[in-house]
Amino acid sequence: MDERSLTRFMRKVKRQLNGCWYIDGHVRRDGYSDFTLLGKHQLGHRVAYEHFIGSIPEGLQVDHLCHTDDLDCPGGFACAHRRCVNPDHLEAVTHRENSLRGRSPAALNAVKTECTAGHLFTEETTYLDPKGRRACRTCRARLARQWVKDHHPGVRHGTETHCPQGHPYSGENLVITSNGGRACRACKRESNREYMRAKRARAKAMKNE
Structure with a gap:
């Protein structure tokens, strides 16, 4: 001024x-x-x-x-x-x-140091969503297990040793998801390959039109 x-x-x-x-x-x-x-x-x-x-x-x-x-x-x-x-x-x-x-x-x-259930927010126990908001991994895993229990009562979640395709939930093939669940690495790779095959097929079809 x-x-x-x-x-x-x-x-x-x-x-x-x-x-x-x-x-x-x-x-x-x-x-x-x-x-x-x-x-x-x-x-x-x-x-x-x-x-x-x-x-x-x-x-x-x-x-x-x-x-x-x-x-x-x-x-x-x-x-x-x-x-x-x-x-x-x-x-x-x-x-x-x-x-x-x-x-x-x-x-x-x-600025909270713990979730509503009393679990401390640490680097290992904190999940950040795409918008940067914090959530407790322990509570997310509990809610995920409860959802499976409510919607798929016949499945004993967490006790299976193999995925539905027969791949073992162990070693490098075991993937722990962000909500504490388990996933099969072999199936995820096959799903990705199938996606890429379909994508290339669509691109080829469009090119030939």
Whole structure:
């Protein structure tokens, strides 16, 4: 900001008893303060960070430490800390760190050290789904066994020594799935080969059309 813009910025600042600086003026729908700079509406806290601290590193977001420290604040659009532009209350962090510091269900779940059944989240016991969400492998395996029991009551899941095609569930042929179940490597390979044969056949048929 130039001197004129800085003077206008500080004239709008209202210092609070908790140390926050609120801009007296327009507040966006998402609860963040708004400041017009160079003819454009910009987030007040980002303007403050770039002037008082420095440029925001690429890929980082500006987090409000005053919100992180206030454990009684539920967060969301009504969070008053979003209006704060005090540079001492601002920190550039990654999107993940910013999310983990929040109060959303996803943030609260991400900091848990154990699942609802009491199993610790470790590298070996934690399953990550395609969206990066955590789940307990032990509980997933239990639910999978329960599903088989409910839907296939005649099958004694986990006691078979060979797959339906007669291949042994042992050695390199045994594959442990993500939910703790067992699979036959030979059958998986044959399934993949069959898929590739069908794919090549379709491609050849399309070429000959």
